[in-house]
Structures are given as structure tokens and as C-alpha cells.
Amino acid sequence: MLRTALRNVLAHKARLLMTVLAVMLGVAFVSGTLVFTNTITDAYQNSSAKGFDGVDVAVSAKYRESTGDEPGDYPDLDQALLDRSARVPGAASAVGVVSGFTAMADKNGKLIGDGWQTKGGNYWGTDDSRYPLTSGRAPRGENEVLVDARTAERAGYKVGDTVRLSIDGPVLSPRIVGVFTTDDGNVAAGGSLALFDTASAQKLFGKAGGYDEIDVRAKPGTSQAALKSQLDKALPKDRTETTTGQSLADEQAQQIADSMNGMRQGLLVFAGIALFVGTFIIANTFTMLVAQRTKELALLRAVGASRRQVTRSVLIEAFVVGTVAGVTGLAVGIGIGAGLRALLGSFGESIPDGPLVVTPGTVVAALAVGVVITMLAAWLPGRRAAKIPPVAAMSSLHAQATTKSLVLRNTLGALFAAAGVAVVLYATTLKGTDGQAPMGLGAVLLIIGVFILTPLLSRPLIAAAAPVLRVFGVSGKLARQNSVRNPRRTAATASALMIGLTLITGMTVMAGSLQTAIEKMATSALRADYVVRMANGNNLSPDVDRKLAALDDVSASSPMRDAVARIDGEEEYLTGVNGPAIGKLTDLKVDEGAFTVTGSKIVVDDTTAKSRGWKAGTQFTAHFEGGRNKRLTVAGVYEGNELIRGVLVDTAALPKLSDTRDMQVMVKMAGGASATAKDTLEKALDSNPGILVQSKKDLSDSIAQLFTLLLNMLYGLLGMAVLVAVLGVINTLAMSVFERSQEIGMLRAIGLDRRAVKRMVRLESLVISLFGGVLGIGLGVFFGWAVGRLAGSSMPTYELVLPWDRIAIFLLLSAVVGALAALWPARRASRLNMLAAIKSE
Template sequence: MFRTAVRNVLAHKARLLMTVLAVMLGVAFVSGTLVFTNTISQAQQSSSAKGFDHVDVAVEPESQPDRGDRLAPPPQLSEALLKKAAQVPGADSAIGSLQGFTALAGKDGKLVGTGFSTQGGNYWGSHDPRHPLETGRAPHGPHEVAIDAKTAERTGYKVGDTVRVSVDGPVLTPKISGIFTTDDGTVAAGGSLTLFDTPTAQRLFHKEGAYDRIDVEAAAGVSQHALQTQLDDVLPKDRASTATARQLADDQAETIASSMDSFRTTLLMFAGIALFVGIFLIANTFTMLVAQRTKELALLRAVGASRKQVTRSVLFEAFVVGTIAAVAGLAVGVGIGAGLRAVMGATGVTLPDGPLVISPGTVAASLAVGILVTMLAAWLPGRRAAKIPPVAAMNSVHATATTKSLVLRNTLGALLTAAGTAVVLYATSMQDMDSAQLPLGLGAVLLVIGIFVLTPLLSRPLIAAAGPLLRAFGVSGKLARLNAVRNPRRTAATSAALMIGLTLITGMTVIAGSSQQAVDKMATSALKADYVVSMANGSSLSPEVEKKLDGADGVTAVSGLRNAPARIANSTEYLTGVNGRTIGDLTDLPLKNGAFTVGGKDVVVDDDTAKEKGWKAGTTFPVTYEDGSKQRLTVAGIYEGNELISGILLDNATLTPHIGDPSDMQVMVKTAGGTSDAAQSGLIKALGDNPAIQVQDKQDISEGIAKTVTLMLNMLYGLLAMAVIVAVLGVVNTLAMSVFERSQEIGMLRAIGLDRRGIKRMVRLESLVISLFGGVLGIGLGVFFGWAGGKLISGSLDTYEMVLPWGRLGLFLALAALVGVLAALWPARRAARLNMLAAIKAE
């Protein structure tokens, strides 16, 4: 039986090629994902570990307990603690470390690096072992900085150049005193590191006389553990905690690995989709192969082969095919992993250096996935073949599905579809989005499986609907329609692969487009301000920014949004400080009750908070500020909140005296002449052409949202393209084998007058009908899932309304048609080239 199975694989190489390609693509996606993420993770861990070369024990702040009368301030390490750590008998030296966001402008005026990859810190004394100087000297005073060598190389800066730097808003123009090398992982990944002397860094990062961490190096002969013990004995346990460099490196490695998990899971999810789609192709292929070998298998049964032997022979064929595909997929995946790294580098994303990592786990996972998926998909056709009685198989009695089996299939499909629809509708009625995700996912899976089971039943009416259009192509069109519904199960399995891919693409497009419009509507309708000023990386702004904007030419109203924690009714809430005089001119927040008055003890509260607290206009409530001061505030009015502005709004004049280090999330600005290029340029100049600050009008905010959504969708389309490619292979495989099965029929059609062009047209139209059938089902399911997902989102996003992107839906349907046309090229050509006499005589 095994020899027979091997001969069958060798005899059907061409027919099994598509199956090999489908499995290979899925495995390549899996192995490529694992290789890429493992390589990046290990490179980041190695780079991070180098940062602890000059640290044996790190002293970090101990979190302070929340005292009832006052909110605990952020913990800091004092100069006294630094000196005490340096004097421990086992310590050789101690360094105080600071870190914070620092934007550095290149010679073109643009921000070097992006977001949180632009960091700053302190250079320790005249010689910092963490940052050995390559050229120049250590920075001294507020007018000097040192920059890392990679940033200097990218920007062209050298010692003596004047640079523009910003920490929290105002622009600084120090000179470069030195250029240093560093093993910092952020720099290795394309970021920048700007260092000030310690007093300047403490002032700029608002940590006067304090440090984020104290790095202690052990004296010769003293172990890390022994030094840690000595430090624990002398440092106050309620203010500082210690960790060895080994512990820090392990924690950092765990953090990096954890950060890669979500990225890896996302990619593997799409790989799973491609493999799931591939299962239909594999099952279809083996079903047709088994059907073509029915008499051969019946003969084997007649001469003594058992059912188990027949099933095992089919599974062995699948094992051989799966092994070949898995090995090829692993090889291709390694290339994909290396290619992804190169592509990201070419697009400007700098990744840490390191070798390509091909772990034993990656090899084992790739082989297991490829072999198991193939054998699982082939098991049902093999089992079905083994159950056919030998005499019935030889006489082709088994060829037509029984009425009982069709009724059973349709009943099961209807039950699954109904159950899936019910679970999805139940999920949409839930209030909590997090709780609804599991039932929504379960319902979606049940519904997709149910529709797949019902596709043979659905294929007849849906394909029949295309009859009037196919009549225009004469005999070829009529034959194409009949061929498409001749074997509904095969048509269903072929179209299902395309259906799944288009379901995901359509659903994501509907949700993303509707969410974009909702956020856009919310962002533009809630603001009357002409511009919103914020940091490029989302961090807070210095109060100096609001002051500079308030004094700029043409500015009529300005207000910063300032957050601060406070205790209200034994719970910690965040208050939002605004300019009480101008906030009404800058926002458009519908008032539900009371008056929109912000000033002194009067505050306004969003409707959700008011409902939760049981407040109404005129209610007074006690508040304990961050510094422990207490006050009673009065609810002057209740407004309709949104994602941009919500919570308790009070005057900055009331809030700021109780904040130790005030800063703004953003600043809203209104100008005399409204939005214009001149007004925007004036605001940018007033802020010193700061590379770290962005000045956006409503259109900029809208385009920023659109850009983010478009980028996300393009990534998803790229990932789902794998599933569509597998679907194309499925259609090609089905048509090719269908042409082989119908050789006699095609030969007869040729003999009675249908020319080669008519044969080609018949196969192409058949492919087109099957692909459009899958496309219609996929788009329909995708719209339904998009609606269901939108119902969950609308619970937290009031402006959400489902928007059907008709242009893209039409494009997806055209894509399905294109799949059908391309997939039919080779089978149609093959059918047209058949020798009619040889085909008529074929068994």
C-alpha cells in the first residue's frame, strides 16, 4: 500500500503542485514570521544587555503608598541617596542616571527619529563610562550637548555645530561639545540620544536634585549579589529598591519578548487564515484525486485491502505532499524573514544588528504545521473513499450524493448559520466591548462554517441569477453555468477560499472607514479652535508654550488642556484644567443642563461622569488635590462629552497652584482670520520653528486620522493577499482537474462543432462565475461582520455610523472577477488544446 501511495504521488505531480504551493505559502508565512520576530527580538535583547556593561547593581525608586489625605508624588532618588550608595564598602563607583524625551532637529529642520525614539539624558562628569567619547569633550552648562555617533553620521553634525533641541516645548540652541558611542537599543533602532550635563538635565526634565536610577559598579572581587546585599543594608527600603544587572537584563529581555508577542500573534493569525483557506484547496484536490481513482481503490479493496489501509494510503500521500511543501515553505520563510528585515531597513526603519535566528522551534513548527494541515485536509476524502463498497465503486453507483446526505448537510449548515447569527446578534447587544469580543468571534466562526456548509445549496440560485448575462455568450455561456452547478460541493469548496479572504477584507474596510469618519466628525465638530498644538510624540507641553501662543500676532483665544489627579469620594479621578475665559470660544460641547461656566469653584462635567456620580447642575462635591489641599467645587453645568474632551473641566487658575510640575496635553488656539497658511506659519515661528511641536488645523487632524487608518488597512490587505493567492491556486487547481475529468465531454463538444475559442470561453466563464459566487458571499458576510463590529464600537464612540465604501466594495468584486479570469488562463488553454479523438477515447 505504501509503494502504491508513493507511485500515486509520482503519477500526479502536476495535479499536486497547486496543493504543494498552497501549503508552502502558508508555512512560509509561519516560518518567516517566526524567523523575523525571533531575529529582531534577539538583536534587541543583545543590544539592551550591552547597556548594562557598566552596571552591577541598579538602585530604582520604590513606589510610594497612596496616603489618604494626599496623592503620592512620583518617587525620585535624591543626591543624598547617590552619595550613600557610592560609599558602600563593596562599591567602586556610582552614577546618577536621568532620561526623558528630547527632540533634536536635523539640518533640514525636521525631527531626527520619531516619537519616543528621540531620547535625552545626562552625561556623568567629564568621563561617562556608559557613553565613551569619540570626538570632542563632555558637555558643560546649559549651552552645550553631546550627541550619539549614529545620529551625527545620519545628520552630518560635527563638534562645534549649533543644534536646535526641545524637551517640552521651548527651543534650545546649544552647541555640540562632543560625539559619543553607545549601545543603547533605541539608538541602534534609529533613534537619537542627546546628553546634557547633570544639572542641566535635572532642570530640563523637572527633576532638580534627583535621579531616575543610580547605577553602582562593584569593586574588584565583589559579586553583584554581595553588592546588592550591602546596598540593601544601608538604603532606606521605603524609598529605594535594588536589582542586579543580571536581573535587569533578564527583565528587559522579557519585556522585549513580550512586546514582540502581539506583533508575532498578528502575523501568525494571518498565516493561519492562509492555511485555513489552503485546507479547502487540499481537501478539494484529494477529493478529486480519490474520485478519479475510485475504480483503482475498489480493485484494491476487492483483492484484500482493508478500509484502514485505503485511508492510510491516502494519508501517506498527504504526508509526502505535506513534507515537501513544509520543507520548501521553511526555506522560503527564511528568505521572507531576511527580506522583511531588508525591506524595513529600506523604508527608513533601522533595526538592531544581529544574526538571522532560525531556532529549532521554528523548524519544528513549520514542519508540523505543513504536514498536519495537509493530512487533516486529506483525511475526510480518504475516509470517504474507504467507505465505498468495491462493487458500487466499480459501477460508479457512489457518484451521486444521496438525498439523505444532502438533507443532513443542509440541515447542519442551517443550524450552524442560525446559531452563528444569533451569537453575533447577542454580542452586539452587550454593553462591554471587551466582554463582547469572545462571543462575536465565536459567532463569526460558526456563521462562516455554516455558510460554507450551505454553499452547495446556495450555489444553484445565485449562479442561476447570472444566467441572463451568460446567455449573451451563447452555447459557451450556457455550458459554463451548467458546469458551475454540476458539482455543487466542488464549487462550494473552490469559492469558499475566496469567500473567507474577501469576508475579512470587506469587514475590516467597513469598520476602518466608518471609524475614520466617526473620529473625523468628532474631532472637527467638538472644536471651534482653528489650531491644536501638541508634541509630536504625544508627551506634555511646557506652560511656556501657551504663554508664547497667547502673545503671538493674530491670536484671539488660547487654552491649554492640563490634567492632574485628585481624590473625589475615596477614588482617584483626573481633573482637566482649561482657561475658563476662553474655553467656550474654543470648543463646541453641547450643554445638557445648567450653564457652561468655568471659573473659581465652578466646574462643568461631562454627562457620563455626572450620571456615574449622581451629580446635576448645582451639586457641590469635595476634592482633595495632588498636594493635599481640599476644596469644594460646584457643578455649574453638564455637557455632552466625547473622546477628545470629557471629564471635569475647571479653571487652570484654580488647578495649577496645586500641581507640582504643571504641563499641558495640548493647546487650542483661535486666530482672528481663521485658518490660513500665513496664520499657521505665524504660530510655528512664534514657537521657534520647533521640530518637536506640531500645529494642526482640523483638516490636518482629519488627514492624520485618515493616514493612520489607510496605513493599517494597507498592512492588512498585504497580509490577507496571501489568502487570496491561495484562493487563486484553488480555482486553478479545480478547473485544471475539472478539465481532466471532462476530457471526453470536451472532445465531444469539439467534435460536434464547438471551436477552440468556444471551449476557452466556456472554461473562463465557469471560472468567472465560481469566483464571483465566492466574492458575493464574502462581501455580504464582510458587510454583516462590519456592521456587528461597528455596533460594539458605537457604544464607546457616539459619532460612529456605518458607512459602506461602495467604491471599494465594487473594487473587491472586480478583484474576485480578476481572480476568475487569471485562474482560468492555463486550464482554458489546456482544454482548447485537447485532441478531440484522443479525448473521446480517454477513460
């Protein structure tokens, strides 16, 4: 039986090629994902580990829990602690570290890096081994700075150039006096690092003689654990805590691995989809191969082969196919992993240097996926073939499915589909993460139900195309009959395309609806013409609000200022706003009371009011730092949204806090939004590279850009599933042509020319593809509505938006898939020798 199975593989190698390709693509996606993510993770982990080479023990400030009226905070690490750390017996040296966000502009004034990756810090001196100089000298004073070598090369900076920097608002233009190298992971990821002398860094980053961290290096022969123990004894435990450099490296390595897990899981989901689609092709292929070899298998049974041996022979064929596909897919996947890394580099994403990582786990996963998926898909056809009695197989009495089996299949499919719809509808009544699990379960049940029902659905849906097919005469009529001749095969072929289009359509509908909802929220909740905020999401200096409010062209402005207070024993974040102006800058629906923010009167969003049990007229005392208290009254309750929510308090009512920061500033111009108005605001802020001035259109465009980027990535990934579906259609048609060789020969003999034969196969392919496309688009619209409704449950502006233009494109894509898939089978059918075909069995 082993020799028989291997001979069958060699005999049918052309027919198994499409199956190998389908499995290979899925395996390549899996192995490519693992190679890519392992390579990137390893590169970042090695880079971050190098960054801790000079740190044996790090001393950081210990968080002081809030007590009484005082909110929690971090104490300063002062010079005395630094000196004490350096005097510990096992310490060779101690360095005080100061760091913070530092926006650096290129020569065109544009921000370098991605916001949070643009940092600044202090250069300790000529002996600072953390940042070895490649050229120039150490900086002295605020007007001198060092720039990392990667940024200098990327932006074209050299020693002697002037660079524009922004630290918490003010713009500096220091001269570059040196260039250094660093293993900092943020720089490796495309960010920038600027270094000042320690005194200047302390002043610029608001440390006033303090440090963010103290890095201590051990003397030769002193272990990190021993040095940590000595520091723990020497330093005050209520103000400091110590961590070994190895622990920091391990922690950062774990953080990097965790951050890559999301990307890995996302890519593997799409690889799984491609493999799931490929499973239909494998099952379809082996079903047709077994059907074509029914008499051969019956003869084997007649000469003594058992059912188990027949099944085993089919599984051996599947094992060989899966192994070949797994090995090939692994090789292609390694190339994909290397290509993805190079692709990131071509997009300007800087990645640390490192080797391509192919772990034993990746090799095992690739081979296991290829073999297991193929054998699982081939098991049912093999088992079905083994159960056919030899006499029945010889006379082909097994060909027709019994009425009982069809009734059982349709009943089972209807139950799955009904259960899926019910669970999905139930999930839409829930909110947030509560509905995610039911939504996923309902989607799986509904897809399984539709797949089981697809043979039943194929007849009426394909029959609907009959009037169009009649236009093509005999070819059209034959194409329709061929499409419904074997409903199960048609269903399996169409289902592969259906799943890909279900996902594509669903994501498009959901993304379009959510994007429209957020755009409506931005335009309806904001009356302000512009929103000013930091590029990295950090808080703004209060100077920004003061500068903008002083402009003649500004008719109203308000910061959204962070403030922390204790209310009824719990911390609560308050948002300070310009009370007299906030009504001119926002348009929020008030559920209760009045929208009045002045003096001691505040407004609260509906979610906070519900959780706190507040309503209009409720009074409470807010306890701020330093023992300062303020009695506040809830004047109104408004509907919060993603843009504006929380407790809004007049800034005049807030006590002066030690660290005042604004999340953003809303601005209304006297002449409305315009290019001139935006330019006026930017110039008032010294064209600061770290500050964004965004109109409502800019906000909408940024939202649209994000959704478009995500959708394009998803389209690219799901394109793999569609490609596998194309191979499935080609495979089905090619094997169908082989099965119908005698029939096609007879048609040619009675007058059907080659062009008509080609047209018949093409129309059959088109009908099957459009059938799968219609099912996929229908399911996609339903899932898009359901998931969008769940995601938009907290958005009053959410409504279903059907992108008819893209739906039309997806339907056209189905037709293109059918047309392309039919090229080779149609050509093969038209070139059959009619006499040889008539004589074939």
C-alpha cells in the same frame, strides 16, 4: 499499500503541485513570521542587555503612597544618596543618571525619531564608560552637547555643527562637541540621544541637583546580589529601592518579548487564514483525485485491501505532500524573515545588528503545520473513498449524493448560520470588550454555516448569471452547466476566495466607518482652529499657552492642564481649562445643567458623573497637595468623547501645583485656519521640532493616515489568502478539465472550436470566482457593520459607511482572479487531442 501510495504521488505529481504550493505559502508565512519576530526580539534583547553591562545595581526612588490630602509621588535622589551609594564597601563606582524627552531636529528642522524615542541625558565625564566617545570631547555648559553616532550619521551632523533641541518646550541651539556610541535600544530603533554635562542636564530636565537613577558598579569579586544587599542596608528603605542589573536586563528582555508577541500573534492569525483557505484546496484536490481513482481503489478493495488500508494510502500521499510543502515552506519562510527585516531597514527603521534566528521550534512548527494540515484535509476524502462498496465503485453508482445527505447538510448549515447571526446581533448590543468574544464566536459559526450552505446557494446565484452567459452562446451555456454540475466542488473552490474577501471587505467597512466617526467627532466637538501638543504625547510646558494667548491673531485659547486631587478618599484626575474661553473652543452636548466653567463651578462628562453618582448641583471638596482644598460644584454634565472627557475645572480655581503640565492647548484664530495662521503659531513657538500644531484637517488626515497604513498592511497580509484562493481555482479547473477530457473531445468533434473551448473554461472560472466574491463581500459588509457597531458603541457620531468604490474594486478583483486562474486550464483544454480525449476513460 505504501508502495501504491508513493506511486500515486509520483503519477499525480503535476496535479498535486497546486496543493503543495498552497500549503507551502501558508507554511512559509508561519515560519517567516517566527523567524522575523525571533530575529528582531533577539537583536533588541542582546542590545538592551549590553546597555546594562555597566550597571550591577540600580538605585531608584520608591513611590510614596498618597496619604491624607497628599497625592502619591516619587522622592528625589539627591547627591547625598549618590555619595552614600559610592561609599558602600562593595561599590567600585556610582553614577547619577538624569534623562528625559529631548526632541532633536535634523538639518531641515524635522523631528528625528518617533517622539518617545528621542531622548536626552547626562554625560558623567571622560570616564563615563556608558557612552564611549568616537570623536570630540565632553560637553561643558548648556550650549554644548554630545550626539549619538547613529543619529549623527543619519542626519549628517559632525563635531562643530549646531543642532536644534527642545526640552519641555524651550528650543536650544547648542554646538555638537562630540559623538559617542551607545547600545541604547531606543537609538537602535531609530531614535536619538543627546547628552549634556550633569549640571546642565539637571537644570534642563528640572531635577535641581537630583537624579532619576543611581547606577552602581561592583568591585571585582563582589556579586550583584551582595552589592544589592549592602546598598539595601546603607540606603533609606522608605526613599529608595534597588534592582540588580541582571534583573533589569531580564525585565527589559521580557518587555521586548511581550511587545513582539502582539506582532507575532497578528501575523500568525493571517498565516492561519492562509492555511485555512489552503485546507479547502487540499480537500478539494484529494476529493477529485480519489474520485478519479474510484475504480482503482475499488479494485484494491476487491483483491483484499481493507477500508483502513485504503484510507491509510490516501493519508500517506497527504503525508508526502505535506512534508514536501513543509520543507519548502520553511526554506521560503527563512527568506521571508530575512526579507522583512531588510524591508524595515529600507523604510528607515533602524534595527540592532544580529544574526538571523531559526530556532528548533520554528523548524518543528513549519513541518508540523505542513503535515498536519494536509493530512487533516485529506482524511475526509480518504475515509469517504474507503466506505464505497467495490461493486458500486465499479459501476459509479456512488457518484450522486443521496437526498438524505443533502437534507442533513443543508439543515446543519442553516442551524450554524442562524446561530451565528443571532450571536453576532447579540454582541452588537454589548459594549467594549464584553462583546468581543461573542462577536468572534458568532463570526466563526456564521462562516461555517455559509460554507456548509454554499452548494445550496450556488445554484440560484449562478443561475442569476444565466442572462449574461447567454450572450456568449454555447460556451456560456456550457460554462453555467459545468459550474453547477458538482455543487460541492464549486462551493469548496468559491469558499477559499469568499473567506479572503470577507475579511478584506469587513475591515474596509469597519475602518471607513470608524474613521468617518472620529473625523465627525473632531469637527463637531472642536470649535478651535488648532490643537497644539507634544510630538511624543508628553505634556507641554505652561509657557506654550502663555506665548500663544499673547498673540494678536489669537482670539481664544485654553490649555488642558493635568491636576490630581483626592475626592471622597479616591484619586481623581481633573482637567484645568480657561473657563471664559472653553465654550468658544468646544461644542459639547450638555445632558444636564449648564456648560459653565468658572470659579468653583465645573462640568463633568457623563461617564464620570455616572460612576461618581454626581449630577448638576452636586458639591464636593477636592484635596490637593500641600493640604490645599477647594469646594467645587457640578454646573453641568456633558457627553464625553475620545477627544474631550473628564472633569473640567477653571485653571484660576486650581491651586498652584509643584509640577504643572498641559496635555494640549486649543487655539482659535481671529481669521480662522490658514497656512499663514499655522505659520504664525509655529514661529511663536520658535519652530520647535517637538511640538505639533494641528488643524482639524491635520487631525483628520493623521487619523486617515493611520487607518490607511493599517488597511494597507492588512491588504498585503490578506493578499496571501487571495493568492492561495487563486491556486485553488486553477487547481479545480485543471482537474475538472482532466475529468472532462472525453467530453471536451466530443465537443470538439461536433464542431466546438478551440476558441469556444477556451471561452467555456474562462467563463466557468469567472462564474465560480464571482460567486465566491459576492458571498465574501456580502458577509464582509455584515461583519463590518457588526464589528463597527460594537467598536463605535461609545461614539455618538458612529454610522455605517459603505465604501462603494472599494466594494466595486473587490468585485472586479474576483473577476480578475477568475480570469487569471483560467489561463492555463483553458489553454490546456483547447489543446487536447480530440481523438485521444474521446478514447480516454
